[in-house]
Amino acid sequence: MKELPWIKNALLPLSWVYGAITDIRNFLFDNGIMHSEKVPQKVIVVGNLTVGGTGKTPVIEYLTRIFAKQTPTAILSRGYGRRTTGFIEADSSATAATIGDEPFQFYSKFSPEAIVAVCEKRVEGAMQIHRRYPGIRLLLLDDAFQHRAIRRDINILLSDYNRPFYEDHPFPAGRLRERRRGALRSDAVIVTKCPAELPADEKQNITESISRYTRAGIPVFFATTRYDVPRSYEGAPVALKNVKMAAGIANPLPFAAYLTTRFGVTDQQVFPDHYNYTPSDVEDLIKNLKNDTFVVTTEKDMVKLKPLVVAKGCAARFAYVPVSVDFGDEEQAFVQWVTSRTGDRF
Template identity: 35%
Template structure:
């Protein structure tokens, strides 16, 4: 993979020019953005996956759902449906995509979940079908500039800050580092839970936020319990364990499990991997499978795995969360 990146390096300036020109056209008003007269919060990143957008969306849902009518709108990456689709009782993971399906499975009693690659169209249809929706959470839409969100939350991983990366194809950035200037809030994700003051200052110096930008540090909180379709166990109950992941960066989970003293084989697949029947046949010979919640949404459809398949829930923890919560609530209440 590294060799491919090196060979592709000459294309990087061209990609940078194209994405920069696109952004300038929006900045200059030549390409038009659409405003909405209700709160729209965009959660996204500059890099290609792996920064923790799903836990952040779930954090915002938990923060706001008791006081406001919330809807999530995602592209629905790798879904088999087309156009606008609102989640309903008969919907399947292949209709929505794994992350929106996860939102629907966990929060369907309290929020509306929809997908549309055209976010403008998606927001308009959401409001037409659910006029009571007060706030729309846009998942992975930082580069979707046809919508002018009222609050932009940009995520970047602690161990791979956007300022240390390159644009595609040599690096992982979807656009140049200057794009971070559009963010209202920058969240450094996947930090060690107890991050020193010196480390924080080092990160702040590296990203050099604008005066109007708030920066927060966040970490992943893993549960002690694991869940299957039928029961709940503790991590210590798991025997002859195999970890199966299809996410961009499984390192934090691997490190957590090893820190708990668990021994396991790790079968790692690419992000949003579509497990095949051949994969499932291979998994049938395993004793106990632990996976992420996102991967569980795809694998739980196979009856042969139901007695051995478990997922470990995660939540986002935010340092100085009171200030973060206040900033989000202030925006939602005043919009």
């Protein structure tokens, strides 16, 4: 939906108030009045200044693939949208309802290579992990850029190419969780969801815009979203022709655009981010579904829908599209940067 400028302008005074409140909070942390606690593990944070999806999940997965095979690693999330509270370590009994959709996705992909846990209080979660697994040396924190109670070794800030933070305002006139100057805390910025072919001069312009809000010398990397081979909910690669899209993610537009350019999209059903699907939702999705058509979802939706569609006996009619982050010709530079920042700290 197109934003109306007059509404944004009317909300700007509230954004100034909200921004001032976050400024005060950051001032208290910056000056040691509120404390950031050091935990036993080395900590890499992946987060953003904006509300909504900037591609944190694929970046956490990318980092897990880099580190988990050589360094004992844990992923700690808040577990947004789960029906539980407190610290929970993912195990074979975990579901999206008990730990959240994204942590359950991490667990499904990386267990037992990496420990996955959720806890609203990240310091408490880190200490719980240390007590259970004192050998864990690296902690990846998902969506914790504003969670300043825990000290971090690397702060990676994501900025959506289509919604750059340097053109946005704090909530409610915009989508920022804090003012743009929060980027000063970043050790690197990744511009996510870029076009596959981004001209060098545009990269330079974006880098200069970002650098107005970061410390001098902070690297800026550019990455695209790679859509992998579609897979059925039964696990096998599947050839798609006609699809009915279902998505409950923060920004479904890129996913919808991808499907539209490659398949015949017969219908699109959009649900709220972190939506908890019900059996009646499954019935609605397969209602009047033609034999040559699949219901296609994101991987994040799949981890919640799969138990329901298996129980309904219609898993063969559902497919999902895995996604990953692709640094292109900057991959070596990013891997070298992040490993050099951590290599001598373990």
